[in-house]
Amino acid sequence: MQLKDKLAILADAAKYDASCASSGAGKRHSLGKGGIGSTEGMGICHSYTPDGRCVSLLKILLTNFCIYDCAYCVNRVSSNVPRARFATAEVVRLTLEFYKRNYIEGLFLSSGIIRNGDYTMEQLVEVARSLREDHRFAGYIHLKTIPEASPELLAAAGRYADRLSINVELPTEAGLKQLAPQKDAPGIRAAMGELHTRILAAKPSRQEAQPKRRRPPKFAPAGQSTQMIVGADAADDRAILVSSDALYRQFRMRRVYYSAFSPIPDASTQLPLRAPPLLREHRLYQADWLLRFYGFEVKEIVEDVPGQGGMLDLDIDPKLAWALRHPDRFPVDLNTAPREMLLRVPGLGARNVQRIVDSRRQGRLRVADLARLRAPLQKLLPFVVLLDHHPRQRLDDPARLRRDLAPAPRQADLFG
C-alpha cells in the first residue's frame, strides 16, 4: 500500500478525537541545536477544515487495526472499514516533511490496540523517540496513552511527549460497560492518576528552580487531557459535567474534550439512530468554561429545573440561563461589584471583566464605555447598573426577558 493511501485511511480514522491543541508546552526552539521545531506557549492553527475545526497537529493513528470492539468507534474490530498500518519511520517522515513546510505544529499520534497494550505503546514511543533523538525535532508531540501499558513505557512517553491523553470515552462506568465491554474504567482512572503523579513530580518547584538543584526529568510539560463522547449512551448533561468536574479536580486535566457522537461509516447497531445536536456539545463546552474560569459549580449550572431533566438549555447559554433563574442577584452595579459577581453577568467574558476592573479605577463607567469594549449590550443591559443606566423592571419578568434574549430559532438541519 502506498504512503498516500495509508495516510488517507489513518487520518480518516483519527478524526473523531477532538483535541488538536498545541499549547502549554512552554518555550523551546531549535537555534543552535541542529534540528527544527519550536513551541512558544500559544498553539497555532495552520488550517481549518470545512467543519470549522482547527488543523494544528498531524493527527493520525499508527494503525486502525484494533482488538477491541467499542460500539462507538469506527475502528472497532467488528467494523468493515479499510485497515492500514504505518511503519514508525513513515510517521516520522510525514511529521518532519509537513513541519518543514509549516503545515503543522507537530504530531498527535494515537493507535488501535494491536497484540497488546505494551506492544502498541512501544511503537508510539518509538516514533516520539526517533523524532526527538534521531532528528532533534523540537515541535509539539501529543501521544495517546494506553492505560494498561507498563510504567517504563509511560515514563518514556512522558519524556518525549508534551502532552499525554487517555480517553475516558463515556461519562459513566455503566456506559463504558455497555458500549466498550473490554475497556476497564478503574484501570483508566488508575493510569490517569499515574500520569498526574508523574506530571506533578516533574514540575520544578520554586526551590528546585534554583540552579544548584538538579531538575527532575521532564514529563509531559503540557499535561494530560481526555475526551468524552456525548450522546452515544444515556448519560445526561449533569452526569457529564459531574464527571468532568471530578476529572479536573482529581487529575488536574488541562482539558476535557466533548465529542458529539457523529455518524460513522459502518456504524454499530448498538448506537442510537440519531446523532445528538452539535449544539449540545457547544453548550457543554460553555458549561465547562463556567466551571474552570468563572467560579461556577456543577450544581449551579445544571439545577433541578422542572421539565429539563439534567440537561442544559439548548436555546440559551448556561450563564444566561443561570442569571434568569436568579433575577434576585441582579442588577449588578458594574462600578462597584466584586470581580466574582462581574464574572456572572451574562455577556461579560473574562477579558472584558478585567477591562472593566481596570477602567473603573479611573472614572465611573457609562453605557458608552461598555459599547467601546464591544460588549454585547442587548444581552448585558438588562442585568447591569451603570452611571447612566438602570434596567428598571426588566428583571421582574424573567420569562419575557428570556424570550427577548433567546436567538431566533435557526433552521433545524443546521445543527443536525
Next chain:
Amino acid sequence: MYRATITPGWDLEAWRTQARRAWEAELSPESVEWLADAQGELLASATVAEQPVRRQGLSVPADFMALAAAVLCHRDAGRHALLYRLLWRIGQGERALLGRATDADVQRATRWAQAVRRDTHKMKAFVRFRQVQGGDDAYIAWFEPDHYIVDRVAPFFMRRFAGMRWAILTPYRSVQWDGAQLWAGEGAVRADAPADDAEDALWRTYYANIFNPARLNTRMMRQEMPQKYWKHLPETHLLPDLVREAGRRVREMDEREAQEPRRRIPGRPRTPG
C-alpha cells in the same frame, strides 16, 4: 509644522528617536507632521531634529513601548502621530492613560495593535514553505501580510526553522535565514517563489480525510481562515468538492444498514450472514 521622518516606517528605534526629540523641543502633537520612509525629504518644513532642546526626556511605562512596537507595524499612515499624541498625554500627567480602555486614543491604538497581532499570528499559521528544486534543502515562501510585520515575525521563523535554509518573500520586504543569520531585503513578486511543492499532494490527502462531513460548518472555517489567505494554502483547492460532497456522504452513512463483520474475529463465533 515640523516634520519627523521614520525610516523604516515600522521601526521602534527610529520612531522613539524622533518622538524624544519632539518631546524635548516641546512640539505639540498638532505641530508635528509624521512621515514614513523617505517620502518627506523634499518637503521644505523644518525637521524635528533641528529644534532646540527645551526640557528633559521622558520615561514612559514599559507597556507603552510594547504597544508602540505593535502599532508601528500597522499600515495606517496616522500611526506615528497617534503614538506621539499618547506619549504627549502621558507626559502631560495622564500616567495611567493606557489603563483607560474607554479612551478614544487608547482604544484606537489598542485596536491597531490587535490587528497587527492578529496579522502576525495568521502569518505564523499560513506561511507555506516550498522546497527549492535542485536537491538543496532550501525553502521559499510567498506571503502577503496586511501590515508591516515581516521584521516582527522573522525571529519566530528563525527560532522554529533554525536547521533549515529559508526565505519569506512579501510585496514590501523579504527575509532570509542562511542557517546562521537573518537577512532582510527588498520586496519581491510571487513568481520569485516556487508555485508548488511535491509534498502538497500528501498534505491535501491529510486535509481531505481529517475533515468530518457530518459537522459541516463553513461559517466557522471562514471566520478563522479568511478567504484572502486561501491563495497561499495548497489545501484550499479541495474546498469546493469537500463542501459539495459532504451532504451526500452523511446521507449515505445514515441510510446504510448495519453490516456483519467481514473479518474473522478470534474467539467469536461467526454469525451466519
